[in-house]
Amino acid sequence: MDNKKRIYLDHAATSPLLDESMEEMVLSFENDYGNPSSIHVPGKAAARSLNDYRGRIKECIELLMNHEVIESALSRRRNKECSWEVTFTSGGTEANVTAFWGILSARKPGRIVTTSIEHPSVLECGSLVKRIGGELVLVPVEKSGRIDPARLLREVDGSTVMVSMMSVNNETGIIQPVAEVSRILKAKFPRVVLHTDAVQALGNIPLEGILKSADLVSLSAHKIGGPKGCGALLRKRGVSIKPLICGGGQEDGVRSGTENVPAIGGFAKAVEIVSSTFQARYSHMVELREFLHELVCRGAEDAGVEIKVNEVAGHQSPHILSVSVLGIPSEPLTRALSLRGVDVSHGSACHSRKQRHSHVLRSMGLRPNWGTVRFSLSHSVSMEDVKSAAAAWVGCVEELKL
Amino acid sequence: MDNKKRIYLDHAATSPLLDESMEEMVLSFENDYGNPSSIHVPGKAAARSLNDYRGRIKECIELLMNHEVIESALSRRRNKECSWEVTFTSGGTEANVTAFWGILSARKPGRIVTTSIEHPSVLECGSLVKRIGGELVLVPVEKSGRIDPARLLREVDGSTVMVSMMSVNNETGIIQPVAEVSRILKAKFPRVVLHTDAVQALGNIPLEGILKSADLVSLSAHKIGGPKGCGALLRKRGVSIKPLICGGGQEDGVRSGTENVPAIGGFAKAVEIVSSTFQARYSHMVELREFLHELVCRGAEDAGVEIKVNEVAGHQSPHILSVSVLGIPSEPLTRALSLRGVDVSHGSACHSRKQRHSHVLRSMGLRPNWGTVRFSLSHSVSMEDVKSAAAAWVGCVEELKL
Numbered sequence: 017m018d019n020k021k022r023i024y025l026d027h028a029a030t031s032p033l034l035d036e037s038m039e040e041m042v043l044s045f046e047n048d049y050g051n052p053s054s055i056h057v058p059g060k061a062a063a064r065s066l067n068d069y070r071g072r073i074k075e076c077i078e079l080l081m082n083h084e085v086i087e088s089a090l091s092r093r094r095n096k097e098c099s100w101e102v103t104f105t106s107g108g109t110e111a112n113v114t115a116f117w118g119i120l121s122a123r124k125p126g127r128i129v130t131t132s133i134e135h136p137s138v139l140e141c142g143s144l145v146k147r148i149g150g151e152l153v154l155v156p157v158e159k160s161g162r163i164d165p166a167r168l169l170r171e172v173d174g175s176t177v178m179v180s181m182m183s184v185n186n187e188t189g190i191i192q193p194v195a196e197v198s199r200i201l202k203a204k205f206p207r208v209v210l211h212t213d214a215v216q217a218l219g220n221i222p223l224e225g226i227l228k229s230a231d232l233v234s235l236s237a238h239k240i241g242g243p244k245g246c247g248a249l250l251r252k253r254g255v256s257i258k259p260l261i262c263g264g265g266q267e268d269g270v271r272s273g274t275e276n277v278p279a280i281g282g283f284a285k286a287v288e289i290v291s292s293t294f295q296a297r298y299s300h301m302v303e304l305r306e307f308l309h310e311l312v313c314r315g316a317e318d319a320g321v322e323i324k325v326n327e328v329a330g331h332q333s334p335h336i337l338s339v340s341v342l343g344i345p346s347e348p349l350t351r352a353l354s355l356r357g358v359d360v361s362h363g364s365a366c367h368s369r370k371q372r373h374s375h376v377l378r379s380m381g382l383r384p385n386w387g388t389v390r391f392s393l394s395h396s397v398s399m400e401d402v403k404s405a406a407a408a409w410v411g412c413v414e415e416l417k418l
Numbered sequence: 419m420d421n422k423k424r425i426y427l428d429h430a431a432t433s434p435l436l437d438e439s440m441e442e443m444v445l446s447f448e449n450d451y452g453n454p455s456s457i458h459v460p461g462k463a464a465a466r467s468l469n470d471y472r473g474r475i476k477e478c479i480e481l482l483m484n485h486e487v488i489e490s491a492l493s494r495r496r497n498k499e500c501s502w503e504v505t506f507t508s509g510g511t512e513a514n515v516t517a518f519w520g521i522l523s524a525r526k527p528g529r530i531v532t533t534s535i536e537h538p539s540v541l542e543c544g545s546l547v548k549r550i551g552g553e554l555v556l557v558p559v560e561k562s563g564r565i566d567p568a569r570l571l572r573e574v575d576g577s578t579v580m581v582s583m584m585s586v587n588n589e590t591g592i593i594q595p596v597a598e599v600s601r602i603l604k605a606k607f608p609r610v611v612l613h614t615d616a617v618q619a620l621g622n623i624p625l626e627g628i629l630k631s632a633d634l635v636s637l638s639a640h641k642i643g644g645p646k647g648c649g650a651l652l653r654k655r656g657v658s659i660k661p662l663i664c665g666g667g668q669e670d671g672v673r674s675g676t677e678n679v680p681a682i683g684g685f686a687k688a689v690e691i692v693s694s695t696f697q698a699r700y701s702h703m704v705e706l707r708e709f710l711h712e713l714v715c716r717g718a719e720d721a722g723v724e725i726k727v728n729e730v731a732g733h734q735s736p737h738i739l740s741v742s743v744l745g746i747p748s749e750p751l752t753r754a755l756s757l758r759g760v761d762v763s764h765g766s767a768c769h770s771r772k773q774r775h776s777h778v779l780r781s782m783g784l785r786p787n788w789g790t791v792r793f794s795l796s797h798s799v800s801m802e803d804v805k806s807a808a809a810a811w812v813g814c815v816e817e818l819k820l
Binding site for chain 1: 424426428431432434435440444447451452453455456457458459460461507508509510511512514515523537538539540542543545546549550638640645646647648660662663664665666667674675676677678679680681749752753755756757759761762763764
């Protein structure tokens, strides 16, 4: 099957570059060829573009935070002071590691409380945290797939410097109670920093609650149609961190290295698009997911297989549908679907090559004899795509159950 | 003056993206839209491209190391085992910091001996090194601008884990004695790792000696016409490091985060171009530099100003000409040149916005009443460009000496 005609439902792993982001990058490669640190004409042009891109992202963040009618507000181009600092990184992983290193280095090393269902870039920070005198505490998720704020907050003590929890889980799409944790945490421990990995939240769920609650927020460009190799760590004004990648002092001393202006341009464009069209995108994805959900449930019944949808009603991002089937292993199912031209993931891409049972689903009590695929959507997916994908899934399940 | 017609002589800060790299990136954005960690068809396609790009870079490195006639050898596509592992990073700065963190974490923390003329990403590693129990020792450069191997090696002791020295200085273009240091170091301390920041060496000087001597080599894409936001740390087979950016375990566990395949494609293409056309490029840059040198000296004489060329005959990269003028400050001279359409740098871009006297030139004994500009060249610069640049420089000097 021609790549062009494939049905790509793995947007949570990475989403193809938007045409608009590509155009912005091509423009930037042409105009911003200088080094933004140089004082000559092309250097200053690149610095101006960088500044402009940063401003545009800040504006979107501010609008998402204040839940305004974004379409009209964006065109007004307000000059209101932004409550966030935006530090560009090479992606979500670097943003997460920077948050951990940055806070532990800026403060007295202490305890970081996080959850058992975080992205590997958080879970694998344990050794880095230990190396600089800190401790990483993992709080298990409830069987539902959500973190219990009370249970998480029981681990917070006087030596705790940071709580880190993702906004939306990357395997299930379940929205985590960031705002609730923040409320209780800040009442008792106002100095403890709250970090959230919002890589799967941006563009997929309303960010108001998250942005009002968190002090540090990790974002990634390529999950929303921007380029790979670009992301950001948002810092609420007043929260300082020390740099992980030190050197020439770019990014206000927080992240050194020549700024990747064209990629930042592509990122800014993608953030503008997902922010300004959020309502329409969201509604479309909700519809897509409901339709897919229905088709998959009906198909499973027809095929006579037992399934489990890994979700929490009312706390669900519309871009992910995680479906487990009893007795059919994940990997062959994923491969079979891809042979039929439908690209999905089992677990997340982040360690799908490791072929182990997902740490997230295991935390939720799912036994390894349940195989899981994650369908992940974007605004570019059509109802027709979803219909074909569901049909392919039923076909593969029929084939593999024998 | 239209940007198109500017004379850009700041390639050591960053070089505009090569058309061939752009084409490769556009192709890769189209074809490699999947996540290389995914097991579906587009994921595997992206993984194959990544593997191919890495292979092409390894091949170039192997050829540069063995000083073969590269044009013909490249077309032979030999399958010889490569002696290097290539870990992609977000650039030269991250490659340097990864080398420092990586070695100190993989071994018992100890002393790292480096020089006073390194890139800020090395010099600023002091606090990171200290944070994990190591010590950074800076060896001053000789007045000539070269490191004295004997003096450097006097600082190496039983607790030393690494020596780090750049291959070519980014402000003067002076080639450092990496091979000589290696020979003496390895005879006495065979277990001490030798790291070199070769960002300014790749594409500009023969790499044979450096690649035969060093264990770890930092490279950057955007200094040779590849994209910003991409670089590599080369590791000689058998040298292990721990990851700075941890997470999903990409890049063989050494550097996590979704691989930036399109940028890596643009980098691979640039490496192939500078490797396969090295002899021609080198000869052209030698000619350019000699011509510029001559014109600047003659111009200074006519203008009645005292100049000093910061260079070491026989140990000079052809891509940099650093010229100091007595009594004319660097920054106004750089700005005046840019107003005349000639873009050069004072010091390096890495901290030119900080407007302080260059740490490199100060180390070489240059007093602050000497203003310096760095002309940096590439194969794309013409003799005509150099002629116009020299004329503009003379004009600015005439103007500013009053």
